[in-house]
Amino acid sequence: METSDMIATFGVSLLLIAFFLQSLKAIKAESAAYGLLNFFGAAIAGYASWLIPFMPFVILEAVWSIVALYGLIKLYNKRKVPRETELKN
Numbered sequence: 001m002e003t004s005d006m007i008a009t010f011g012v013s014l015l016l017i018a019f020f021l022q023s024l025k026a027i028k029a030e031s032a033a034y035g036l037l038n039f040f041g042a043a044i045a046g047y048a049s050w051l052i053p054f055m056p057f058v059i060l061e062a063v064w065s066i067v068a069l070y071g072l073i074k075l076y077n078k079r080k081v082p083r084e085t086e087l088k089n
Helices: 003-023 032-051 055-088
Strands: none
Touching: 003 032, 032 055
16 A cells, blocks of 8 residues: 555545544534544545645645634634633623
């Protein structure tokens, strides 16, 4: 098995774990765990696609990573606001 195959397998495994856990309702789609699994899984799979080079999947995984990162930032900002409000009261 080539290095790119091992990297891709790890990245895709993270994506499938996120999907499986969310499908079983073990984690929520709005959780940090789900976002992190998707972000790192897509980034790693995208890197593996870059190594072979297979551009359709590089683009797919790049977009997937960006969307997951956006969701994580949104989640972080949502959690940050109540903490600041609590300190002011």
